[in-house]
Amino acid sequence: LHSGTNVKNLISSSNWKLSGDGFSFMTENNRYKISLGAFDINNADASMRIKKFTVKPMFTEAAFSKSLNQQEDLYNLEFNNIELHDIDTRLLISKQRLIAAITSLQPVVKIYRDRTIAEDLSSKVGKYPHQVLQHIKFPFSVKKLNIKNGMVSYAEKAAVSKQTGRVFFKNINGTVSNVTNMSDLINKNNLLLLEVSGSFMGVSQVHTVWKLPLNSSNGTFDVSGTAGGFNATSLNQLIEPLGMASIKTGYVNKLDFALTGTDLDAKGSATILYNDLKIEILRADTADTKKKNFQSLLANALMKNSNPQNGVTRSGEISYERDITKSFFNLLWKSIYSAVKKTVQKL
Numbered sequence: 001l002h003s004g005t006n007v008k009n010l011i012s013s014s015n016w017k018l019s020g021d022g023f024s025f026m027t028e029n030n031r032y033k034i035s036l037g038a039f040d041i042n043n044a045d046a047s048m049r050i051k052k053f054t055v056k057p058m059f060t061e062a063a064f065s066k067s068l069n070q071q072e073d074l075y076n077l078e079f080n081n082i083e084l085h086d087i088d089t090r091l092l093i094s095k096q097r098l099i100a101a102i103t104s105l106q107p108v109v110k111i112y113r114d115r116t117i118a119e120d121l122s123s124k125v126g127k128y129p130h131q132v133l134q135h136i137k138f139p140f141s142v143k144k145l146n147i148k149n150g151m152v153s154y155a156e157k158a159a160v161s162k163q164t165g166r167v168f169f170k171n172i173n174g175t176v177s178n179v180t181n182m183s184d185l186i187n188k189n190n191l192l193l194l195e196v197s198g199s200f201m202g203v204s205q206v207h208t209v210w211k212l213p214l215n216s217s218n219g220t221f222d223v224s225g226t227a228g229g230f231n232a233t234s235l236n237q238l239i240e241p242l243g244m245a246s247i248k249t250g251y252v253n254k255l256d257f258a259l260t261g262t263d264l265d266a267k268g269s270a271t272i273l274y275n276d277l278k279i280e281i282l283r284a285d286t287a288d289t290k291k292k293n294f295q296s297l298l299a300n301a302l303m304k305n306s307n308p309q310n311g312v313t314r315s316g317e318i319s320y321e322r323d324i325t326k327s328f329f330n331l332l333w334k335s336i337y338s339a340v341k342k343t344v345q346k347l
Contacts (some may be wrong), residue, residue: 015044022051031064032057032075043089048100050082065114065157072120076110081148097139097182104146107172115159121325125263128219128328130192130212134181141180147172147196154329156242161282163241169206172198180214190215201238204230204252219263223332227255232277240282250277250305257336259318266331268318270339275306277344303344316342 019040026033037052055077057064064074086101150172157164174196178189194210208225232250240246252274259268307314316339322331 017042017044026058030058041087041089046085046087046089048082048084048087051080053079053082061112061114061155061157064112065117068114068117070118070120071113071115074112076112078108080106080108084142097141099141101143102146103142103144104148106148107150107152109150109152110155111153112155112157114157116157116162119325123324124327125324126219128212128221128263130214130216130221131219133179133192134214136181139182141182141185142176143178145176145179147174147176149173150198152198158242158244160244161241165238165241167201167238169198169200170202172196174198178214186214200227200230201234203234204228220261221328222260224258225256227252229253232274244282246280246282248278248280251275255340257318257339259332259335261322261331261335264322264324266318266320266322266335268335268339269315270318270336270343271313271315272340272343273307273313277303277305279303304346307343314343316340 017040020038022035022037022039024033024035033054033056035052035054035056037050037054039048039050041048055075057074057076059067059074061074082103082105084098084100084103088097088099091097091099151168151170152172153166153168155164155166174194176196177191177193178185179192180186190213192210192212192214194212195208196210197205197207200206205228206225208223211222213220230252232247232252236246252272254273255270257268257270259266259270261267304314318335318339320331320335320338323334326334
């Protein structure tokens with residue numbers, strides 16, 4: 001102390017280790033409990049390890065829906081085995097800026113939405129993932145984030161069928177490069193790059209590449225992907241409650257898509273290769289079997305049951321205008337679906 005050393009300098013230059021059992025707290029609206037599990041920070045090797053970080057809802061899905069006046073997502077988040085390496089502890093302590101070279105974690109993300117409730121018609125412009133990243137007040141930078149054996153699930157209760165459909169990806173592995181909200185680093189490299197693979201619904205392997213500029217003024221993005229072969233009937237757990245249709249036969253050999261977009265639209269193309277596709281229309285408003293059979297017959301008559309057909313491979317162009325009251329992922333899904341629909345329909 002007599003030599004002029006202060007506490008911050010002492011902490012920054014010493015080989016110390018800080019550990020704890022973790023802590024938890026409630027969000028301001030009491031909807032979620034946020035918990036940080038056991039952790040340790042080791043200044044000697046510039047590392048940080050956190051056993052678990054969770055955001056857990058205090059409601060069941062049904063109870064959450066009853067509490068709402070308009071639609072809202074219910075989140076259940078869990079990030080396990082978090083490791084950060086090459087941390088600049090001096091910056092973390094003196095300027096509250098987190099900079100790490102390599103991070104790894106296992107994410108488990110579950111989202112639920114009840115479409116039977118009145119829609120939230122407020123604008124979602126400016127709320128793409130790479131835009132939201134810039135609004136986080138705590139400055140941080142991770143050069144490379146490794147995703148290990150993650151899972152993402154989205155469930156939706158349909159307005160018509162009143163049933164819940166679920167889509168999920170498991171065994172997710174990949175990397176995210178240049179994750180930051182620090183303007184000085186963004187000026188040097190403005191591209192967040194995500195490359196990830198996983199199992200879609202447990203039936204198909206999917207690989208995607210996401211290019212998200214961090215300093216875009218209009219939400220620019222570039223997303224591409226491919227999915228391997230699977231039996232189309234395995235999608236009925238999603239299509240029947242949400243699309244009021246059932247796939248009776250069919251096999252999807254491959255799906256490729258590539259699209260670019262902004263806050264307001266998406267453009268690109270998608271190619272789906274399939275064969276022997278037949279569907280059945282489901283109606284919640286009638287028990288008339290003849291009427292259902294006629295509608296199913298008509299739907300199949302207006303549909304091309306294979307691609308390629310007669311030696312010609314069809315692709316669907318994407319030119320989709322965004323509903324600004326819907327999310328980024330809704331735009332991606334609707335854009336790809338619009339191209340698939342063009343490929344399948346005769347008219």
